[in-house]
Amino acid sequence: MLLRRRKPRTPHATLLAAAIAALLAVFTSVLGSPAAQADPAGHHAPRESRPVYSYKDAIRESVWVDTRLDGDGDGRTDRVAVDIVRPREPAQQGRRIPVIMDASPYYSCCGRGNESQKKTYDANGKPVQFPLFYDNYFVPRGYATVLVDLAGTNRSDGCVDIGGASDIQSAKAVVDWLNGRARAYTTRTGTRTTTASWSNGATGMIGKSYDGTVANGVAATGVKGLKTIVPIGAISSWYDYYFAKGAPLYDGGPDGLSDAVESPEARARCGAVQQKLVEGAPRTGDWTPLWTARDYTANVSKVRASVFAVHGMQDLNVRMKHLGQWWDGLADAGVERKIWLSQTGHVDPFDFRRAEWVRTLHRWFDHYLLGVDNGIEREPMADIERAPDRWSTDKVWPAEGIKTTTLHPRPGTAAGVGDLGTDPAAPGSSAVFTDDPAHSEADWAKRIDTATPDKAGFSTPVLKEDLRLSGSSRVTVTATPSTSSAHLTAVLVDLGPDTIRDYTADGEGIRTRTDRTCWGSSTTGDSACFKATEADTANVDYTVVSRGWADLGNHADEGHGGPLTPGTPYTITLDLAATDHVVPAGHRLALIIGGTDAGLIEPPASTPRLTIDLTRTSADLPLVGGAPVLAGSSLPAADGPLKGVGVPRRSVLLH
Structure with missing residues (x-):
């Protein structure tokens, strides 16, 4: 018998050095070399991800993730549509990347952002426009942007249940898929499966209003792989959106919101779910099991993700009570957190403090999704708007003393x-x-x-x-x-x-x-x-x-x-x-x-x-x-009425 000589083992030190070199190569390609970080004065700016990847050539694709629920009762588990845009180069180099995810019911009915942008698709159903700036800005910097249609909306199966198991599982199942724990398909009804081999599993959820509410709910499940959430004007307990200690807040119940956001297919098949929303939310204001299932504060101790919360102190749609009780629970649970409080109503920070928001969000995601030591977690916890466009900072919030x-x-x-x-x-x-x-x-x-x-x-x-x-x-x-x-x-x-x-x-x-300002790269179909x-x-x-x-x-x-x-x-x-x-x-x-x-x-x-x-x-x-x-x-009584602002009529829609 011919014996072959064994090759000598590579020493551990050599293997470690190779691993470190590979890791440094990854970070250098995304974050830039140390030399590139130096400013003209010779100081080194904080490292950050750089727009080194092509947005024009990015991969745009759709998958349908199995939620393992059958909300519409058709005998098969519901699949939710997931639209993805990710840089092509990392996958070609065998590297995996983190995800910024926004799960929403509004991508076809109502739109996202100040300009009510909706998802658009080409003639073959391939995604073209991703609402908001996240894809334009972060994809060139080495992130994937993932937009999820909640069950019963746009191109997803199932029924809308307004903050219940269907909503939360719609997004949680995607986090599981990104971490190899769930199944996805290349089409809505087909049998061909697909994996997220390009994802490193690290996921950050972001969104305003309903979208941020889903982020709160998913974080409260303690799902592994969800590293951070950025809830903006988000609900923490759905009872408190519709009632205040029994007093009905203006403008209807969850069935009205469901009817506004569900797809035509869901509207035709989800009557039983709608009826449960009506029966479970009587206008008496009594607490029912429906509200227990939609109270995320009850499970705030399970939150593993860091939280960057943003809220308008004059938000009369999703009122500050939601933020206050969620924030207190996060503090009790020892969750790493940051907060912005503005003088606005129900407004995204992209529209009241744009440049500083993009800069801060960039650093937040870099730290919690890419592991960049940029010090953001050591900075003052709170930014508070004291007058229009005038901000102060606090080491902690609520304030010391x-x-x-x-x-x-x-x-x-x-x-x-x-x-x-x-x-x-x-x-x-x-x-x-x-x-x-x-x-x-x-x-x-x-x-x-x-x-x-x-x-x-x-x-x-x-x-x-x-x-x-x-x-x-x-x-x-x-x-x-x-x-x-x-x-x-x-x-x-x-x-x-x-x-x-x-x-x-x-x-x-x-x-x-x-006039317009630009944040990231554009294509013909996605500015x-x-x-x-x-x-x-x-x-x-x-x-x-x-x-x-x-x-x-x-x-x-x-x-x-x-x-x-x-x-x-x-x-x-x-x-x-x-x-x-x-x-x-x-x-x-x-x-x-x-x-x-x-x-x-x-x-x-x-x-x-x-x-x-x-x-x-x-x-x-x-x-x-x-x-x-x-x-x-003492002060003498004023002469005549004082001048203030009125009270807006609250909309049935959250967005």
């Missing part, structure tokens, strides 16, 4: 407005108002210093120094109704002149211009250039800081309500949305208690007269520095 301070409303000496301070009201003190469903927080605030029959208003003296609220507030009210049903609203107001973003205008704080925006401002005499609502019938159980006994006092606590607001020296802080907040909550079945027991009514506020900063002097 917060002391929960209890303020008490008291009858005042001025006609129309009571006092608000740290001393409790005298025994027997009360205030009376009658619910007027035609009036809103804006109507109440502009007449804070005038006695009106539809509200009870209370104000601090003029502040001698700035007063900062940072976090969530609670207002406890003891009220005696004259009828068997009553809704309550509590509003915090900064009384004083200011220039703010007009969050009640059509742009919710931004104005869209006709990287988007209309520029600017702040849309208003000069006001007051600013609503935060608000909260409740059905007084939920006094005993916030998840279940019942009829009231006229003439009987009831105590309930209203959760006010999280915020971060500075009431400047020279201004006053006001608390308004009213009934129906027109345009934001629906009125009760009756029109009650409510007597507020001021000795059992209080506000717990997160004040930086606590009570000492409240010292001030």
